[in-house]
Amino acid sequence: MIEQYLGFSSDYIIIGLSALVLIMIILLIVFISQMSQLKKRYKIFMEGSNARSLEDTLIYRLEQVDELIEANASNERNIDAIFKNMQGCFQKLGLVKYDAFNEMGGKLSFSLCMLNEKNSGYIINAMHSREGCYTYVKEIIDGNSIIQLAEEEKQALEQALGGM
Numbered sequence: 001m002i003e004q005y006l007g008f009s010s011d012y013i014i015i016g017l018s019a020l021v022l023i024m025i026i027l028l029i030v031f032i033s034q035m036s037q038l039k040k041r042y043k044i045f046m047e048g049s050n051a052r053s054l055e056d057t058l059i060y061r062l063e064q065v066d067e068l069i070e071a072n073a074s075n076e077r078n079i080d081a082i083f084k085n086m087q088g089c090f091q092k093l094g095l096v097k098y099d100a101f102n103e104m105g106g107k108l109s110f111s112l113c114m115l116n117e118k119n120s121g122y123i124i125n126a127m128h129s130r131e132g133c134y135t136y137v138k139e140i141i142d143g144n145s146i147i148q149l150a151e152e153e154k155q156a157l158e159q160a161l162g163g164m
Contacts, residue, residue, distance in 0.1 A: 090114040090121055094159025096152045100127040113156035119143035121160075123153050 046054070092115040100109035108128035115121040123145070125136045138147050143161055145153075 087117050089116060091117055092119070092121075092160040092162070094156035094161075096155045096159070098152050101129050109152075111150070111152040111156040113140070113153070113160040115140060115143075115160045119161060123149065123156060125150065125153055 092113075094111075094113040096111045097107040098109050098111070099107055110126055112124045112126075113121070114124075120141050120143075121139075123138045123140060125138070127134045127136075138145050138149065138153065140157065143157070145157075149157065
């Protein structure tokens with residue numbers, strides 16, 4: 001009777017349903033096997049500790065991460081402050097030793113150039129003679145002096161600017 005309504009034999013339906021049940025049994029065996037492996041891994045993971053200690057460990061690590069983020073922010077603020085302070089510091093130096101007078105030896109005279117990041121600063125020129133030591137200071141703005149420089153002072157300025 002069913003064959004008349006459906007247009008095909010009920011044997012095909014039974015064979016199809018049997019194949020479907022067989023596939024379901026195979027999938028069930030695969031899932032049971034995977035679940036067994038997962039249980040073994042879970043037991044190994046939890047061995048020697050309980051869920052409470054694992055939770056405490058996770059909370060402790062998260063607190064450490066928060067502390068590291070706070071310390072990093074503090075370090076960034078400190079680095080910014082250091083860079084800001086360094087802009088006014090003398091960062092570039094040039095030193096030329098020479099004999100100011102022919103009768104003196106030992107190169108006791110010198111020109112010292114000290115510049116900041118913006119190539120502004122001073123040249124200190126100390127000239128040593130038998131009568132005494134004379135010291136002069138010349139201001140440098142943007143790598144130039146409004147006062148004429150001696151040869152040794154020019155060399156010290158070039159060293160500080162990175163020309164030598």
